[in-house]
Amino acid sequence: KNAVEDSGEAERLFTRLRDATDSKSLLRKNLTNNIFAQLKGLKTKFGGTLLDCIRSGCENTDSGVGVYACDPDAYTTFAPLLDAVIRDYHKVSELKHPNPDFGDVDKLDFGNLDPSGEMIVSTRVRVGRSHDSYGFPPVLKKEERVEMEQKTVEALKKLDGELKGSYHPLTGMSKETQKQLTEDHFLFNDSDRFLRAAGGYNDWPTGRGIYFNDKKTFLVWVNEEDHLRFISMQMGGDLREVYTRLVKAIRALESSGLSFAKRDGLGYLTFCPSNLGTTLRASVHIKIPKLSQTPEFKAFCDKYNIQARGIHGEHTESVGGVYDISNKRRLGLTEIEAIQEMRRGVEAVIAEEKKLA
Numbered sequence: 001k002n003a004v005e006d007s008g009e010a011e012r013l014f015t016r017l018r019d020a021t022d023s024k025s026l027l028r029k030n031l032t033n034n035i036f037a038q039l040k041g042l043k044t045k046f047g048g049t050l051l052d053c054i055r056s057g058c059e060n061t062d063s064g065v066g067v068y069a070c071d072p073d074a075y076t077t078f079a080p081l082l083d084a085v086i087r088d089y090h091k092v093s094e095l096k097h098p099n100p101d102f103g104d105v106d107k108l109d110f111g112n113l114d115p116s117g118e119m120i121v122s123t124r125v126r127v128g129r130s131h132d133s134y135g136f137p138p139v140l141k142k143e144e145r146v147e148m149e150q151k152t153v154e155a156l157k158k159l160d161g162e163l164k165g166s167y168h169p170l171t172g173m174s175k176e177t178q179k180q181l182t183e184d185h186f187l188f189n190d191s192d193r194f195l196r197a198a199g200g201y202n203d204w205p206t207g208r209g210i211y212f213n214d215k216k217t218f219l220v221w222v223n224e225e226d227h228l229r230f231i232s233m234q235m236g237g238d239l240r241e242v243y244t245r246l247v248k249a250i251r252a253l254e255s256s257g258l259s260f261a262k263r264d265g266l267g268y269l270t271f272c273p274s275n276l277g278t279t280l281r282a283s284v285h286i287k288i289p290k291l292s293q294t295p296e297f298k299a300f301c302d303k304y305n306i307q308a309r310g311i312h313g314e315h316t317e318s319v320g321g322v323y324d325i326s327n328k329r330r331l332g333l334t335e336i337e338a339i340q341e342m343r344r345g346v347e348a349v350i351a352e353e354k355k356l357a
């Protein structure tokens, strides 16, 4: 498409966003007429445009965030929009981010958050990483996805001990295997309309795949929303084990020859501005049939900076009173602080559910 067609489409989508007066997205709140006028003609070093960043949020006006960075450079080129969205989402007044600090994993002051095993079904902690020389889905070419996949798999082959595993490309994987892995909460699919509109499923399934160890307690998603997602998970509530395993994996992969996109003030860069900084989301699947039915549930979560999702991921529903509860903020705090925020939130959720019993 040429520049004129692009600019016509940008104008049309912007009008659609402005007309959606019931939209609560951070995109609608922050993309003012002035900022739109200022940014609409700009291009990043990777050739990405404002349209690439806002298409998802304009087509899906029920978005929470509504904007994606077309590539790492978008955080500079489109900073007037993205900075405002980042401040709102992560609740920070200044864009500052500390150096990574995972804490001393030999001296953690928490273990199993639910020793009785009655409420927490499973625990998962993930981080995202981006190869620093590649763009994000809207500007990526098919060959680049394949190149990235190769580089990633080379690095994954070096993992050993508990992290040793195998890589399973999506191309050629049977539908039954995909379905089973997805139902068991291990694998991603192409069913998120927000990500689809952002270009997240371009050339699907080429270049995508999943790595896991025998026990499926350490997994890596390749070219899902982000270039890389490192995931540690297991049944039950032992946050200490899950987190410690993830920290080991991050350290191993950071010394395996891969180089990740990072920026002063923003930490590690990701496709969605809600994920940058620590990029860490620590979650439990937890049975809270009572608390989740109270009118105060959302306010309760906001008070502890935690977020509730359904059990098949973002924008899905709860099943049988089980919710995915995780830390909401990822920027402006360290990794260990994000974990502690989640831990305090989960402990408060457990105490409140017991009170209502």
Ligand code: ADP
Pocket (backbone or CB within 6 Å): 122, 123, 124, 126, 182, 185, 186, 187, 233, 281, 283, 284, 285, 309, 311, 312, 313, 314, 324
């Ligand atoms: P993320 O961006 O962290 O990957 P999603 O909300 O898309 O988040 O969830 C991804 C997948 O991880 C989904 O299949 C979801 O069910 C699974 N998941 C998230 N948290 C847990 C947990 N604590 N236990 C088991 N599965 C989980």
Ligand code: CIR
Pocket (backbone or CB within 6 Å): 056, 062, 063, 064, 065, 066, 067, 194, 195, 225, 272, 274, 275, 314
């Ligand atoms: C939204 O705005 O609701 C979607 N674009 C998702 C936002 C945050 N989630 C994500 O990055 N997975």
